[in-house]
Amino acid sequence: MPHVNQSSNRQTNQQQLKLGIYCDFQNVYLSPELASSLLAFASARGSLISRKVYYNSLFENQASAKEYLQRIGFKCEDVTCSLKNSADNQLKSDLIDDVYNNQSPDIFILVSGDGDFANPVQFLQDKDKNVIIFSQRGNVKQRLKNLANEFHFVDELPQLVVKNTQPKNACIEFDITYNETIEYLIEAINTALVQKKRTGFGYINNLMSKLFPKYQGVSSIYVPDANKFKSFGQFVDAVVRDGKVQKQGHELFLIA
Template sequence: MKKVMQATSVQPTMKSKFSVSIHWDYENISDTNLAENLIIFGQLRGDLVNKKAYAKRWKKFASAKNILKKHNFCLVDALLDIKNSADYRCMFDCIDAVKSDSPPDVFIFVAGDGDYAHVIRLLKCRGKQIIIFARHLSDSKKLKKLAHECYFIDDLPRLIMEGVNNS
């Protein structure tokens, strides 16, 4: 996966740090052990202003709910009874966030499937930096091309160590 930022990286204006928002498709990558490392990665990138995890029905992830709540993730139910409803809800939330008075500078997606291509294009048009985490073999070539940075989720601990060492 590509790791290097494109030359057109976004610079925050009138702020000392980037504001960062995490959007986690929990149905796609359902591993609560990632929560703490995602938070650390987000904080290494700036001020973490948003942490959302999406699922169609959180009932089937009952044990995960408590762990994610402990890490202050907002658990979003995608209540539409259609395929990819968690993806759609996440995309709607990102569009709302970018239209807000103080939108995040950086959007971190934990997903990897190509469903997010349209919203990522929109966010990039608004000058937002996009980082994607995906599982091996489930990463989308389309998203790799669109994102500023794209990583395998298994590389998260190494990226944090490198970030800590470079701070």
């Protein structure tokens, strides 16, 4: 079992991750309870530096939500243009712009099930960002779901908040070694190839979580010097340098 001080250092490194929330309110309605739970979920993962909701005040149900969202700290972006997907386009633009900010999030939380966000999510991952997606049941495109580094339905938020606020020492047993994680990575790539799926970073990371419950994202990988991998891309680069897998662009392949 890792030394107590090492465990504490690893938790501190995780808390230093920066997060941003981007909510497509026209696609996913957040009640006051779910909006508060979303903030609690993000705050438990690190430092929440951005919290934006995109809505259209021409719709009464969206305009009425602005008051409680602003009260709990969201920045509400009113996109009243009547053109189709205008709010989505503004959200996409902000995602790209925020990648290049000095205080760019390490983790982007996207609240939407709209398939139009698949390419922006891929762009974020190409920039070595992790993407967590929340969608409503019955209103999510499968490609978007598959791309997510982590995916949840919004109605799961209250339970996720309880799980995330459990005593941290309860999670220590899930730490896995770098070498173990390489084995998980290779198995996930092989599974994806057998299924004739693309082996993009987001899909493989998600598949590893499904196949191996011990794997809870790159923050669960234990390394001797207590420095966590900050992103899945950083972990992949290390594995490629060690000659265990090959990378072409942002797709992964087994060594022949």
